[in-house]
Amino acid sequence: MLRTQNRSAIGMLAPATGLIGVFVLLPMALTVWLAFQDWSTQTGFETARFIGVDNFLAIFGPGSVGRDFKAALVNTAIYTVLSVLIIVPLSVALGLLVHQKIAPGGIVLRTVLFSTYMVPMIAVALVWSKLYSPTEGPINQMLGWIGIGAQTWLSSPKTALVSLVLLNVWQQVGYFTVLAVAGLTQIPPVLYEAARVDGASAWRQFHAITLPLLGNTLLFSAVIGVINAVQVFEPVALITQGGPVNSTNVLTYHIRRVGIERAQGGLGSAMAVTLMLALIVAITALFAVARSRENRT
Amino acid sequence: MHYVRAIRRLAGVATVLVSGTALTQAAEISFLTHWSPDTVAMLDAAIAKYGETHKDDTITVRAVPFGDLLTTLRTSGGGAGGATIAGIYDAWLPDLAKDKLVAPVPAEMATAVTANWPAGVVSAATAGGSLYGIPNEIDVYALNYNKRLFAAAGITEPPKTWEEFLADAEKLTDKSKGQQGFGLINSWAAGVLHPFASLLVSNGGDLVVDGKPVLDSKQAKETFELYEKLITSGFSDPAMATADANTTGPFLDNFVSGKTGMIIMANWWESALKAGMGDAFADIATAPIPVGPSGDKAHSISYSWMTVVNAQASAEEQAAAWSFLDWLNGPESGPNGASAMGEILMSMGILPSRTSDATAFGDRLSGDAFLAGYTGPLPDAKPFPVVLGGQEFSESLQQTLEALQFGQVTAAEAQTNAQTDAAEILERNAK
Numbered sequence: 241m242l243r244t245q246n247r248s249a250i251g252m253l254a255p256a257t258g259l260i261g262v263f264v265l266l267p268m269a270l271t272v273w274l275a276f277q278d279w280s281t282q283t284g285f286e287t288a289r290f291i292g293v294d295n296f297l298a299i300f301g302p303g304s305v306g307r308d309f310k311a312a313l314v315n316t317a318i319y320t321v322l323s324v325l326i327i328v329p330l331s332v333a334l335g336l337l338v339h340q341k342i343a344p345g346g347i348v349l350r351t352v353l354f355s356t357y358m359v360p361m362i363a364v365a366l367v368w369s370k371l372y373s374p375t376e377g378p379i380n381q382m383l384g385w386i387g388i389g390a391q392t393w394l395s396s397p398k399t400a401l402v403s404l405v406l407l408n409v410w411q412q413v414g415y416f417t418v419l420a421v422a423g424l425t426q427i428p429p430v431l432y433e434a435a436r437v438d439g440a441s442a443w444r445q446f447h448a449i450t451l452p453l454l455g456n457t458l459l460f461s462a463v464i465g466v467i468n469a470v471q472v473f474e475p476v477a478l479i480t481q482g483g484p485v486n487s488t489n490v491l492t493y494h495i496r497r498v499g500i501e502r503a504q505g506g507l508g509s510a511m512a513v514t515l516m517l518a519l520i521v522a523i524t525a526l527f528a529v530a531r532s533r534e535n536r537t
Numbered sequence: 538m539h540y541v542r543a544i545r546r547l548a549g550v551a552t553v554l555v556s557g558t559a560l561t562q563a564a565e566i567s568f569l570t571h572w573s574p575d576t577v578a579m580l581d582a583a584i585a586k587y588g589e590t591h592k593d594d595t596i597t598v599r600a601v602p603f604g605d606l607l608t609t610l611r612t613s614g615g616g617a618g619g620a621t622i623a624g625i626y627d628a629w630l631p632d633l634a635k636d637k638l639v640a641p642v643p644a645e646m647a648t649a650v651t652a653n654w655p656a657g658v659v660s661a662a663t664a665g666g667s668l669y670g671i672p673n674e675i676d677v678y679a680l681n682y683n684k685r686l687f688a689a690a691g692i693t694e695p696p697k698t699w700e701e702f703l704a705d706a707e708k709l710t711d712k713s714k715g716q717q718g719f720g721l722i723n724s725w726a727a728g729v730l731h732p733f734a735s736l737l738v739s740n741g742g743d744l745v746v747d748g749k750p751v752l753d754s755k756q757a758k759e760t761f762e763l764y765e766k767l768i769t770s771g772f773s774d775p776a777m778a779t780a781d782a783n784t785t786g787p788f789l790d791n792f793v794s795g796k797t798g799m800i801i802m803a804n805w806w807e808s809a810l811k812a813g814m815g816d817a818f819a820d821i822a823t824a825p826i827p828v829g830p831s832g833d834k835a836h837s838i839s840y841s842w843m844t845v846v847n848a849q850a851s852a853e854e855q856a857a858a859w860s861f862l863d864w865l866n867g868p869e870s871g872p873n874g875a876s877a878m879g880e881i882l883m884s885m886g887i888l889p890s891r892t893s894d895a896t897a898f899g900d901r902l903s904g905d906a907f908l909a910g911y912t913g914p915l916p917d918a919k920p921f922p923v924v925l926g927g928q929e930f931s932e933s934l935q936q937t938l939e940a941l942q943f944g945q946v947t948a949a950e951a952q953t954n955a956q957t958d959a960a961e962i963l964e965r966n967a968k
Contacts, residue, residue: 282611282636304933304958373787374776375715375796395776395787397943479781481604483724485939500611502929503636 268516274509281505288506295510305498309511311486312494313518315401319490320469320522322405327416328461332454334413335420336446350421353414361411365478368407369394394480397487404475404488412468416461423457424450459530463523470519491515563593564857566850569610569620571603573808576885583877587864594857604725604781607928610638621850621858625670626727627661627841627920628927632966634664635925640848641667643859658890661923662843670843671866674882675890676803677839677911677918678735678826681810685820686716686798695824697835699740699763702799702827706772709798718772720797721764721942722788725780726928729935731838731921732801736760738836738919740829745922748967750930750959756831758952763829764941765948775942789813801826804911807886823910839918841890868893888912926966933958 277288299309338350372393380390393403435445473492482489499508577600584596601609613619633639647668662670690709696702706718722728742756767773780786791797793813811818825835846858870877879894941951
C-alpha cells in the first residue's frame with residue numbers, strides 16, 4: 241500500500257520536477273561544470289578542456305580579467321545595496337501615504353506609482369538617457385532654475401552608477417509600495433486603536449506596531465529587491481555600455497561581454513557561478529538577520 | 538581498374554548534379570546589419586531588384602543597433618536561426634573565423650574579390666590565409682571642425698601640427714558658453730580608440746606591430762601626454778563625451794549643437810551630422826589629422842567592413858547567400874557600373890572599397906567637400922590592427938583612455954597600464 245502511494249506520488253511529481261530538472265537544475269549544473277573548463281561559447285561542449293580552478297584564479301587575479309571582474313562585482317554590490325536601502329524605506333513611506341485614510345488621493349497615488357513599473361525598460365532607458373543629458377537635459381535645466389549647477393549624471397564615473405540607481409528606484413518603487421500596502425492591510429486596526437487609547441504618538445505607533453508587523457513584508461521586499469538589483473542589465477546595455485571608465489559595468493553586463501562578445505565561455509561561467517554564490521550568501525544573510533531579530537523580539 | 542574509373546566518373550557526375558541542385562534550390566536567407574531604417578530600405582529595394590531574377594530565393598533583413606551586432610552574431614550565429622549573411626567589422630574576423638562561425642568565400646568569388654578590391658582591404662577580410670568576406674566599406678579618420686566656431690575664435694585654417702592643434706583647442710574653449718575645443722568620446726570602444734590611434738599614427742607610432750603591442754614607444758608616450766594636456770588644460774571636457782549603444786549621445790549632441798570645436802571622426806559620420814545639423818552642416822569641414830612631434834606627415838587609421846556568410850547555414854542557403862552577395866557587390870547591380878552596395882554606402886557618406894565603385898562614384902566623391910577630406914588622407918592611412926582578441930584589446934585600451942580622460946591615472950600610468958594589459962591580452966588570445 242505504502243509502495244503504491246509512493247509510486248503514485250512520484251508519478252504525480254515527476255512532470256513538474258522533471259521540467260525543473262531539465263530547465264533549471266541542468267543548466268545550473270552545466271554552468272558549474274563549464275566554470276572549470278576552457279571553452280569558447282561558439283564551439284560544442286566536446287571542445288571544452290578541463291583546467292581546474294584556473295578560471296577562478298583569473299577572475300580574482302591581478303590581470304586585466306581579474307581587475308575588470310572585481311570592479312564589476314563591486315559595482316553590482318554598490319548598485320544592489322543602494323537600490324535596496326532606498327527602495328525599501330521609500331516604499332514603506334509611500335505605502336503609509338497610500339494606505340492612510342486622512343487625506344484623499346491614495347488610490348490615484350498608488351496608480352501613478354505602479355504605472356512606472358509597467359513601462360518597458362527600453363522606453364525608460366531612452367527617456368532617462370535624454371533626461372540625464374548634462375548640457376541639454378531637462379533635469380539639469382530644472383536644477384538651474386533653483387540655482388543648482390549642472391550635474392554630470394551619466395557622464396562621469398563618479399555619478400553614473402548612482403544615476404542608474406535613481407532610475408531603478410523610480411521604476412521599481414511603485415511595485416514595492418504595493419507590497420508595503422499589502423503588508424499594512426494585514427495589521428489589525430484594533431492595535432492602533434489600543435495604542436492611541438494608551439496615548440502612543442504616531443511615531444511610537446509606527447515604531448512599535450507597524451514596523452514589527454511589517455517584518456515579513458520587508459524581508460520579502462528586501463529579497464526581491466536584491467535579486468532584481470543583482471540582475472540589472474537593460475539600462476546598462478541601453479544607455480551606458482558599462483562606462484564611463486567601467487563605472488557602470490555590472491556583473492550581468494560583464495558576463496555577457498566576456499561570455500558572448502568575446503566567446504570566453506569558461507571565464508563567463510566562472511563569473512556566473514561566483515555571482516550565484518554571492519547571491520546565495522546575500523539572501524542567506526538577509527534571512528539570518530531577520531531570524532535573529534525575530535528571536536530577540 | 539576499369540570499374541574504379543567508372544565509379545569515379547559516376548561519383549564526379551553525382552557531385553556536380555548535387556552541387557547544381559544545391560545552387561538552384563529555393564532558399565530562405567537573412568541579412569543581419571546595424572544600418573538605420575533608411576539604409577535598410579535601400580537594401581530592401583536592392584533585394585527586390587535581385588528577386589526579379591531570383592524568384593525562388595527569399596531574403597529578409599534584420600537590423601540591430603551597432604552595440605548589439607557582435608552579440609547578436611555570437612548568440613545566434615551558430616544556430617539554425619542565425620543570420621545567413623552578416624555585415625561585420627574587420628577586427629572581429631579573426632575570432633569569428635577561429636570559432637568557425639563564418640564560411641570561406643568560394644574559390645571563384647575569392648579570385649574576383651582579389652582582382653576587384655585593393656590588396657589592403659582584401660587582407661583585412663582574410664584570416665589564416667583564407668578569404669572570409671566580401672569587403673564593402675572603408676572608413677578613415679580625419680579632423681572635423683566647425684568653421685563658424687573657428688571664425689569666431691579668429692582661427693583662419695585647421696591645425697596642421699599638434700602645437701597648432703593645442704593652440705586652436707585653447708582658443709575654441711569657452712567655459713562660459715559650455716564650449717570645448719576638442720571633443721573626446723567615451724563609453725564606446727571604437728569611438729575612444731580610433732581618434733587616439735589616428736593621433737598616434739600621425740605621430741609616427743603604432744598600436745600593434747607583428748601581433749605585439751607597441752604602446753611603450755616614445756610616440757605613444759607623447760600621444761598619452763597630448764590627451765592629458767587636453768584634459769588638464771580644460772580644452773576637452775569628458776562630461777561632454779558620452780556615447781550610447783547607437784553611437785550617438787552627448788558627444789554627438791555637443792558637436793552638432795556647436796559646443797565642440799573639433800573632433801576626430803570617420804567618414805560614415807556624415808549622415809549623422811547631416812541628420813542632426815540640417816543646413817548648419819555647411820559649417821563643418823574636414824582636415825588631415827595634425828602631425829605630432831615625432832611624425833613625418835599626416836597619417837590616419839582606416840578600417841573596413843565586409844559581408845560574411847554563416848558557416849552553419851545549409852549548403853543551399855550558403856550558395857544563395859554568396860550568389861546574392863556576388864550580385865549586390867558587383868558592377869551590374871547599381872547605376873553606371875557601380876554596385877548596389879556602393880550606392881547604399883554612398884548614401885551614408887561611406888566610402889565604397891571596390892575599385893570600380895571608386896571610379897563610378899568619382900564625381901560624387903570629389904564633389905562632396907566633406908568626403909573629399911577623407912579620400913585625400915586614405916592613401917596614407919594605416920589599417921587598424923586585426924588580431925585575435927581584438928575586441929578585448931580594444932575594450933581594455935578604451936578603459937585606460939577613459940581613466941586618463943577622467944583624471945584617474947596620469948599619462949605615464951596610462952601608458953604602462955595600456956602596454957601591460959595589451960601584452961597579456963594578445964598573448965593569451967593568440968594561444
